[in-house]
Amino acid sequence: MTHSDHYIRVTGLDVSYDGFTPAVTDLNMDVAEGEFVAVLGPSGCGKSTLLHAISGVVPPQSGTIEIAGRPVGSGRGDGSVPIGYVLQEHRLLPWRTVAQNIAIVLRAAGVPDDEVDLRIDRYLNMLHISKFRDTWPLRLSGGQRQRVSIARALAVEPAVVLMDEPFSTLDEVTARVMRQQLAELWEESSQTIVFVTHSIREALFLAGRIFILTQGPARVFDTIEVPVSRPRRYEDPRLTELEAQIVEHVMDEWGYGATAGEDAQR
Amino acid sequence: MTTEQVAPLRQITGGRLQRVQAFAVASLLALAVWQLATLISGGWVPSLWRIMTALGEDATTANIYAEMWITLRRIFITFAAATAIGIGLGVAMGLNRRVMAFFRPIVVMGLAVPDVVYIIVAILVLGTEESSGLIAMVLALIPFVINIVVGGVGARDPGLDEMSAVYRLRRVRYLVDVVGWQVSPALIVATRTCFAFAWKLIVLVEALSQPRGIGAQIYYSFRLLRPDHMIARALLFIVILRLVEAIIFAPVEKKFLGWMQ
Numbered sequence: 001m002t003h004s005d006h007y008i009r010v011t012g013l014d015v016s017y018d019g020f021t022p023a024v025t026d027l028n029m030d031v032a033e034g035e036f037v038a039v040l041g042p043s044g045c046g047k048s049t050l051l052h053a054i055s056g057v058v059p060p061q062s063g064t065i066e067i068a069g070r071p072v073g074s075g076r077g078d079g080s081v082p083i084g085y086v087l088q089e090h091r092l093l094p095w096r097t098v099a100q101n102i103a104i105v106l107r108a109a110g111v112p113d114d115e116v117d118l119r120i121d122r123y124l125n126m127l128h129i130s131k132f133r134d135t136w137p138l139r140l141s142g143g144q145r146q147r148v149s150i151a152r153a154l155a156v157e158p159a160v161v162l163m164d165e166p167f168s169t170l171d172e173v174t175a176r177v178m179r180q181q182l183a184e185l186w187e188e189s190s191q192t193i194v195f196v197t198h199s200i201r202e203a204l205f206l207a208g209r210i211f212i213l214t215q216g217p218a219r220v221f222d223t224i225e226v227p228v229s230r231p232r233r234y235e236d237p238r239l240t241e242l243e244a245q246i247v248e249h250v251m252d253e254w255g256y257g258a259t260a261g262e263d264a265q266r
Numbered sequence: 267m268t269t270e271q272v273a274p275l276r277q278i279t280g281g282r283l284q285r286v287q288a289f290a291v292a293s294l295l296a297l298a299v300w301q302l303a304t305l306i307s308g309g310w311v312p313s314l315w316r317i318m319t320a321l322g323e324d325a326t327t328a329n330i331y332a333e334m335w336i337t338l339r340r341i342f343i344t345f346a347a348a349t350a351i352g353i354g355l356g357v358a359m360g361l362n363r364r365v366m367a368f369f370r371p372i373v374v375m376g377l378a379v380p381d382v383v384y385i386i387v388a389i390l391v392l393g394t395e396e397s398s399g400l401i402a403m404v405l406a407l408i409p410f411v412i413n414i415v416v417g418g419v420g421a422r423d424p425g426l427d428e429m430s431a432v433y434r435l436r437r438v439r440y441l442v443d444v445v446g447w448q449v450s451p452a453l454i455v456a457t458r459t460c461f462a463f464a465w466k467l468i469v470l471v472e473a474l475s476q477p478r479g480i481g482a483q484i485y486y487s488f489r490l491l492r493p494d495h496m497i498a499r500a501l502l503f504i505v506i507l508r509l510v511e512a513i514i515f516a517p518v519e520k521k522f523l524g525w526m527q
Binding site: 091095 | 431433443525
């Protein structure tokens with residue numbers, strides 16, 4: 001088995017919110033290098049906590065997380081690989097311009113000064129927001145801010161990009177355009193992406209493989225390969241059919257099925 | 267203070283013309299009330315004309331500016347020490363639970379102690395030296411600054427802390443770019459409050475224990491029953507302080523809060 005098949009390797013992961021309440025329990029997942037996977041689960045099941053653990057922000061209670069064969073650390077100089085993270089909200093510094101927001105994380109990642117501007121221009125161009133280079137984030141729309149957030153995550157040229165429901169706060173039309181552009185960006189860059197969502201259609205449209213989590217505490221309930229070739233259309237009837245199958249499949253596990261009702265009565 | 271809190275403030279105070287009109291109306295009313303008080307008090311409250319005459323006399327004597335300089339120097343020493351220590355401790359308390367647990371009861375007690383007690387205790391312990399008054403004032407002001415700064419640091423966006431952790435921002439960059447700018451409205455409020463209190467308290471210290479300074483001059487005029495000069499000297503110093511505020515604080519505020527607009 002090659003290293004690139006297990007580019008991200010999560011083994012027996014247990015994470016808790018406060019040391020007592022489990023958020024993730026005995027979770028195992030492998031992601032290949034250059035793969036686009038989605039993590040699907042009901043609201044509050046522990047999806048975001050899983051990403052926090054993969055990024056090194058939250059330490060696991062037990063289990064291991066490795067990226068490119070190196071354990072995930074929690075600080076600068078800890079030897080772990082660089083990670084790009086796009087959160088549900090843009091998390092831009094409002095007192096810094098778009099370019100300055102990206103420059104801060106590039107410098108933290110150790111990018112040489114003479115390369116910082118080149119990278120900022122390249123990724124702002126890629127996300128079609130180069131004209132907002134010197135704009136304050138408060139003057140941008142929600143979609144534009146999220147594009148900056150994605151540009152910031154990609155500009156680090158990370159080993160892995162983690163995305164935590166990045167389009168959930170956008171209006172539907174903007175979100176569809178952004179999903180389309182993300183799919184195109186991934187095809188160009190072959191970046192390894194872990195995309196957390198509670199939208200089955202979004203997961204099916206973007207990912208090659210979907211990890212379905214249980215109702216919290218999270219563990220992998222099932223893994224599904226998406227048998228639809230790229231480029232995909234959001235309205236593709238095959239995606240609609242798969243969506244219906246997944247809904248039926250997770251109904252019981254997520255606590256909405258007939259069995260769940262019976263359990264509740266008992 | 268957040269962006270949401272600053273914006274409505276501007277809406278409430280209105281445009282420049284409205285603010286000038288409001289200022290003019292308020293000033294005229296205050297002058298009218300003062301003149302009425304002069305008439306009612308049978309001359310104990312000096313008339314506007316007497317105050318203006320005293321103001322003219324005091325403004326043309328060189329001595330008053332030397333006294334002002336002494337007071338200004340004391341204010342700046344007190345202000346700088348209290349602001350630096352207060353901001354440092356306030357940020358540390360806001361970021362670290364142990365530091366907070368240690369200093370919180372001290373700050374609460376410090377806020378409750380009347381300012382005059384600091385002055386009296388400092389005079390009893392250190393004598394009537396200039397330094398004793400300054401130390402007393404620094405100790406009295408620090409809890410105010412800490413209280414405002416701790417509130418600002420505590421109200422910061424945890425999402426930005428998360429972003430800093432994800433991108434492994436260095437400690438200094440985190441403190442400057444994330445915490446510092448985020449709490450800058452609170453820091454500005456803290457420095458302004460500290461400056462305003464510093465001037466009021468230093469004048470009190472001078473009146474109680476010092477032979478020099480504007481406070482001593484005001485008290486001297488009071489002992490000679492010359493309320494017109496007492497008020498004139500206070501007014502002159504208020505003008506100087508307003509100028510200092512306009513020259514130093516306004517540009518700093520513009521620089522640090524410009525992004526909110």
